[in-house]
Amino acid sequence: MLNLFVQEIKYFTNFHNKMYQFLLFFQPLVFLTIVYFLQQIRGDVNTDRFVVASALISMWSYVLYSSGSALVSLRWSDTLKLVIAAPTSLFQVIISKAFSNSMIALITMVLSFVYARFIFGFSITISNYFWFFSSVIVLIISLCVVGIILAIVFAVFQNVFDFQNLILTPIILMCGVFIPVEQLPNVIQFVSYGIPMTWGIKAVYEAIEVNEMMYTTMIISLGISFIYLLLAAFVIRKMEMVLRRHGKLGAM
């Protein structure tokens, strides 16, 4: 599994893709520029939160586009049947793709902090690095799980790419990247708390402040991620059966 993950990063991370280059390296710069001017105009902007927010947006964008196309790209290159016929399960292949994409998304978080500190001169206060890194790991796991779900949804529904951009911003809003979920309408809160990323993002914000709720939030995030992982394993197994029964994924 580790070998597969390493090969995913080594062979399949496409740094030549212009969109990925933008998402990973330039988008944080754009958002931080907005934060910088906001601070210049208003002066009372919580820069810690906005630096993390700009990192989170880019991380989510990268995961949406990269993990989202993980399975569908196997269909396009006609390698899906080769992968399915191999003794390694399709679930392991997808999880390694989604995990490697989430790890690559981490680049944008590091870069956001570097840009914020050295280009824009923001001071970021992280009170406890251990808990902050722990929360980032929790976030990575939640992004990985969401990536797996996206990979499945994009592969099964033919026209979902048309809606890719429509998913991008609502998820940012619903998962509490800018506005805490508690301030959202009750109905939306209900949906938000069902998304693993909401808890991962909450954990990161709480860990920056060393909020005492962070332990609970991290445990909930890991718990929800685990449930989604089980669900994904079930759906992928079902997907393989549908492929074998009907000869195509469209039957799902």
Next chain:
Amino acid sequence: MENVIEVKDLTRVYKLKEGNKLALDHISFDVKRGEVFGLLGPNGAGKTTTIKILTTLLLPTEGDVKVLGYDVVSESQKIRNQINFVYGGERGVYGRLTGKEYLYYFCTLYKVKRKEQPALIDKLLDLVSLKEAENQKIHTFSKGMIQRLHIARCLINEPKILFLDEPTIGLDPVGARLLRDLVRELSEQGITVILTTHYMQEADDLCDRIAFIRDGKISIIGEPSHIKESCNHLNLYEAILSTEHLEKLKADQTFKNVEEEVLKGSFVHIKFEMKISSEDEATSYLEQFGQVLKLSKREISLEDAYIYLMEDVG
């Protein structure tokens, strides 16, 4: 010899929007260890469906299918470790990877021990003559190179059975010959090969036994020589004649499957089938269209047998 594939009453129905399509209709056959077994038939006959079922990628609708003694429905995982497949065309590769990287990735998918991977990949690249191109990106490969890379990939798990679905499609003659030599070599090593192809000469050269499939049914199965013998009643001729009435000859219902090659001026080399079995009578009949310089019966090729057996298939 032991059977490695046992197919009994295999039926496969595809559910389509416009209704059900019967792709395989109660077909039965066995394949023995070390055999090169050909599945031949027109497009849509059911060859690829059969291969997909045997490689556990598709479930049968009815029937019993055993590969290496395991059931394709309930024991697919046990089969997958011991088989591999190649299908024709340039797809099924990751263009951004090099040939070597592609093989490393599949070594991991096939759970080959890390220590063993470099030696295995070197050996396979050597076998398919891609050693010099090992660090070249796959998107720069020719069709022949991609097919050879697929052959290397399919040998990663030292399979007991190889499924080759139209492996020489679109290859130049040199590439096709290289691939045929490889198949022979693999067969000599005791690997069972299931081959589908549209090239009759290729099937005749490589296959120990052949099954012709049409409309989802096996119309004949046996050694190529037996299949040809089964068509011995056909009167196939070739002749050289000088004629100005070639079109009239072709329109004559006595002649079937006429193939002509204009040699020079009015001289034509023709191959045809007719009901008349005597060479003298055939010559007399042909003389009404021109001067017959030479006429002889010719040996039945696998292609002749195929054309005869598939005659009314669209």
